[in-house]
Amino acid sequence: MTTAIERRTRLLGPHMTTFYRDPVHVARGEGVWLWGTDGRQYLDCYNNVPHVGHCHPRVVDAICTQARTLNTHTRYVHDMILDYGEALIAKFGHDLTSMLMVCSGSEANDVALRMAQAATGKIGIIGTDNTYHGNTTAVSQLNSSKVPVGGYQTHVRQVPSPDTMVPVGGSREGQAEAFAKGVEQAVAELEESGHGVSALIVCPYFANEGFPTLETGFLDRVIDVVRKAGGLIIADEVQPGFGRIGSHWWGHDKLGFSPDIVTLGKPMANGHPVAAVVTRHEILTSFQEAFKYFNTFGGNPVSAAAAMAVLNVIDDENLADNARDVGAYAVELLSELATRHDVIANVRGSGLFFGAELWRDGKPATDLCAAMVDEMRERGVLLHSVGRYSQTLKVRPPCVFSHENADQLVQVMDDALGAVK
Template sequence: MTETMLERRARLMGPNVPTFYRTPVHIVKGQGVWLWDTSGKRYLDCYNNVPHVGHCHPRVVQAIAAQAAELNTHTRYLHDLVLDYIERLTGKLGHGLSQAIMVCTGSEANDIALRMAQAVTGNTGIIATDNTYHGNTSAVSQLSSRRPPIGGRAPNVRLVPAPDNLRPVGGSLAGQAQAFADNVARAIVELEAAGFGFSGMMLCPAFANEGLPSVPKGFLDPTVQVVRAAGGVMIADEVQPGFGRMGSDFWGHEALGFAPDIVTVGKPMANGHPVAAVLARPDVMAAFRNAFGYFNTFGGNPVSAAACLEVLQVIEDEGLQHNAAVVSAHVMARMQALRHPLLADVRGNGMFFGAEFVLDDAMTPATDFVADLVEALVTRGFILNRIGRAQNTLKIRPPLPFSIENADSLMDAIEAVLAEAPVPA
């Protein structure tokens, strides 16, 4: 009997290895905003933020190949490229964030950021939202709410209610910013009473995994005030919103209007080459370097640095941040014109978009309906997915070269699928 791809995966990778979609897509080629499967079917990529400047961008491919043919080693030997990159990257940041540690994944970067907060404050208590994801290490998985850790969450972790458009923290959108900050303040008191003290708060400035709520610039001001008053640090996880995706700003924290002490970056920074980084002020970096011995064999290698440098240059040369702003406005206009009995809210911020569906006035999540919607769109050749606490929000997050023409193709398909979708009784 012939073994299927899924059976082979299970045999070689073990059970419960995640795949997207009920019938997983077997992708064999990518170019720009397009993907192709084994049958030659073409899909418009409306979801993947890793190929930030487009799948297989020829300039990034060439940069990787040229450097790999010359030298690849690690940062215990001296090499210019990693220093060139850190200078270029920190040049796009304010708030005194001028130093970096290069690593391989966002999980590693966030793990280091937690230790930086501990080194600065001498405390271990940490706060995140209750509907987030920050990675896979033992430490950061404590902050992620997808699955509870075995044995329960660590006692030095507090998760506060995430902002929400339809079910706002505190009961009203007008009062949500202060209610969010009040919950952070209570969590700090709990951590201090439990003897852990408070080291800081980690969050994604776009609240991407929380369902992309529409939080205005200044939303975090009361929270930042609470954190600073308690001596903690603010950690901005820019793995999703960074590198121009916000359109209006290069960074999510700029769009939200706060000054982080530590910034973490990852997936999009080298267009899929495995690299990430932690950026911090010199005082924060010194505290970490003096408290922890840290070295990363592959972090900051010349090939990764070459890829990272080329991505920054492509973003600039091709005007991709500006494109994100222009296309974002167009997509939002199209989304606001959508009509369906279950559609409760549409929202977007740069090249992030969400459409939330509920079953009734009680805001019961239409989880199965959105799952079916995703499958119908994939069948039509559009790669996207869903997000939010109940997975009832359609999530659109395309590569930055996504054009108005691409956007119209997607929105036409969404309109058609919604017109055909049966409304649950």
């Protein structure tokens, strides 16, 4: 009999990513739980797309109700996108008053880069050397995991990313200045080449870089450098946004800076393909004047209804507060666990985005981290790894995660560490 993996390989290609040595064949989800086709139940400590929990009934009902009423594109006038846009914009400051809805974070970042080029008349882009911003041709130029065919284009610069265990410049105290010097060098190179600087794009939580512990104001000098060169600041909030980090709704507010453009994606509609770019009105206008842009599915009534339901559930169920409280509790449990397992070199995080960095014999414990991911899957807890060497266990569950769920996570991690070490 042909297995699901064999069918997948034939239909989707041999390198279509799966998690875990023994991939989980999922059948259904609810809240923080996933069930496999074999009936086994898993605690989902990884998926941030179902932000308010897998299959939240209010989101499902909103999708069904709107689908029964109307679904079309934005060349017709409909109220749902306007209602949602006003509710979303109310969550922002910094004169960010306009938005454009798309279908994925990749699209959002692609549009954001073009917005910056339209607004500045320049094409140079700066990102970090250990990041991910999506899959389009333009955005893939910023990704660090695979060099694009033909190499990186000359208008792109990658600067050394901040890190907790191996900070840029050699010390955590000097890391902000060292990071700024890297950006200064990138600015100088782009200006000398004639490209100029259109934008710096960063995730304000530096999620794919391993979410290093950074102080408010970390990016202040970097932003001064970029703006002095005429560039804009793009905050990729696809991972830290919508209250996940607990202390703030947005990562840029936690770091204390004012972005010119914000991109949103994964958790925006709890799994329905919705993303957006939020910016100032004049930047959106300059983009629309420079590019003939239309998105058939972006901002359709069903997508907007799903996204509106997510906003309402976050507020009504106090999920940002829950992220703050449960995340702090989980980090406390992990810190205590670190006293019993010397391979845990650092515990860090904010809200329901946290983890434990593993080192052994003075080096990142990449193999141990990979073994832990699979061992925990075997014990019914799903998480994954992140960091330059994939040495950090990454925990980023639905925001309905509870104290009891945190207890289970840390107990299983304790048992798994004992088994794999």
